[in-house]
Amino acid sequence: MTSVLLLLSPTWLSWKNEFRRGGDRWGRRSFLFALSIGFWIGTFYVIRRVLTYFQSVHELGPALAYQLLLIVLLTFLSMLLFSNLITALSAFFLARDLDLIMSTPLSQDLFYYSRLIITTANSSWMVLFFSLPIFAAYGAVFGGGILFYLWVILCLPLFLIIPASFGVLVTHLFVYFLPAKRVRDILFFVGLFAFIVIYFLFRLSQPERLVRPESFGHFVQFLTAMETPSSPYLPSSWSAEILAGTLFQRSTDQGFYYALMASYALFFPLATSWISSAVYLDGWSKAQESRQGRRKLEWLDRVIFLVTRPFSPVVQAVMVKDIKTFMRDATQWSQVFLLVALVVVYLYNFKVLPLDRSPMPAETIRIVVSFANLALVGFVLSAVAMRFAFPAVSLEGKAFWLLQTAPISLKSLLWSKFWLNLLPLLLIGELLVFASNLMLRVPAWMMMLSLVTVFAMTFGITAICVGVGAIYPRFAYDHVAEISTSFGGAICMIFSIGFIGLTVMVEAWPIYLLASQSLRSGETQTVTPWLIAPSLLTAFALAVVAVVVPIRKALGSLEAMKD
């Protein structure tokens, strides 16, 4: 135990030193702390309102709250699975201190358990952070009392350790068995595996059942289905059973489910430790060999060259370098899997929306949902831009001096980052809004309005992310994900969401008028341009401001670095 703590000591000592010697960072810390508290209070308030509404629904209330709990826990489980796979690969096979640690006389077991703890902590803290206000809201609304919070404290460590050790196990097996010559191939499979698991986990939850009671034939049948987990073999369902037992006074064998969780939480780490001791050294040796060399894909080089051809040679050179670096850095492109999973789940939700069950006319509800979708697409785009556009300047890392000393203006550099990120973001945004509007069967004018608005919004979001990323660059980082979770990341997110909110607000009024018109007549008779044009022009003006201001500020900030 002492040795495991010793192996963890660099991590906590680093935190301690960073905290104590932070100096001028107290302002930032206070801001982030306030932001976190604000987020917690906001989440608690929203979930409490939803649960209070559920509670008011006679008989069905607890069942609905239980289903929501199941979905929340299942979402957490899938997030944990994905992040554990990536974190385990990094902690066990790619970390920079591995050479140092492995050249010391350390037993394999000690190494394994210390890395398992690091993997669990690194991949679970965010889920833990998000889950606490949700559990607090459940406790407050359904009056679980001290016993409920006790169960939460008992269940959470087990709930976190199971996916963590499972992720470590799968990563070990991937690295050992795959005939991969490159770590990126392994990450490809890890990403693919995670995507399939996450997709199936979501399908298992069947959230659409909540809105189709008629498919059950009888209310009692419906109620029974609502009170039963749709995937009884997952730790998320076991945890939900335990917590529901106290929250909704259900006759659940909490002891049995807890024993079930505990047995898996003990078995998985132990089994993984056996496998790790058998395959780790071979796998790690292989992972290092895989760092050598790469396949040269000439056709890809030609495609990159053609795509970047419209730009000036200097900007083109930076763009080609960025694209190639992105494609060769597994820690960056593996995030695309998360993006694909997000898009698939997003579009699927539109497919199963029960619009025909609404008491309002179908056309009205289609317009309203499509309009709300504009904001949602904006949020998705800003989340994606946070991952890819925000770190664009920071990713130059310690090689930034190369660009500083090269005959390239900082303006060209910033614009190259902007265009490079804009094109894929435009593609995603337009695709999302087009596909979801197609599924919603919105009128043509709404389709056009959505496409044009998202087009303008993407320019603004990209510039905000690239610009704020350049104002708060982080050239020294261990992992690319650190860049977006920094102080600058929080600022960027606030500006980005503010911009989306403003854009949606200026279009809200004409949409309200058109939706009201369709509410009265069943359909929108005429769409006069004067009704939409002013709002659309304002949205465009907003986008121009969102492009010009951050890029100009970023330029000033980069210039000031020379001082």
Place this chain on the structure above:
Amino acid sequence: MIRIVDLRKQYGRLAAVDGLNIEVSEGEIFGFLGPNGAGKTTTIRVMMGILKATSGQVILGGHDIEREPEQAKAIAGFIPDRPFIYEKLSAKEFLIFIGKLRRMDSARLQRRIAELLEHLELLDWQDELVEGFSHGMKQRLVLCAALVHEPRILVVDEPMVGMDPKGARTLKDLFRSLARAGTAIFLSTHSISVAQEVCHRIGIIQKGHLIASGTMADLHRLTRAQDRNLEDVFLELTRQQDDLAVIERDRQL
């Protein structure tokens, strides 16, 4: 003290090290020379158990690095070519971490840390975070970490890169004094002058093969160049091997 027996390490179809046999005795400094990509770092990484050999054995102080890794590593110190140090730890915290990993008791560890920091002129910086250190200071700290447990074997990969003349002199003196105290030193380097100055024996590796090994006198004999320095000998030997490779390729064609 160090025995490398028929060592072979293959990356796919490429043999980075092929049939390597080396022995280094107690108190001996063995210089491991070779051009870029010759297989020096691969050999060292296999020696320290960081890479797995395709075949062959590495025995450190009688312990096979693959079969008894903990015992073998316990008596060895390692200075990699691109060392990693936790940037957010202070120099002292870093050395305490390394010493405890090597199961040193506190009293001995504190004594050794003070000795080494003093000797390598880092004592005034012991409570500063590593992130504020210069390149040379980081190298000296890595050296402290490799020596903190008084190893019987020291494996060093490119020790002089980025060091100022004073630092380089201190390091060479340190190697000599360690060897006098009985430490076996395996020193991989590009720097021919370092090898010539401090090494008792020298091995030259090219394309994964040990093409020559012995004292300076042995190497001179091999190239029939008594009056030439090690640089000439090294270039002559590696050139001969390149010529042989060309002849062999032509013969096969």
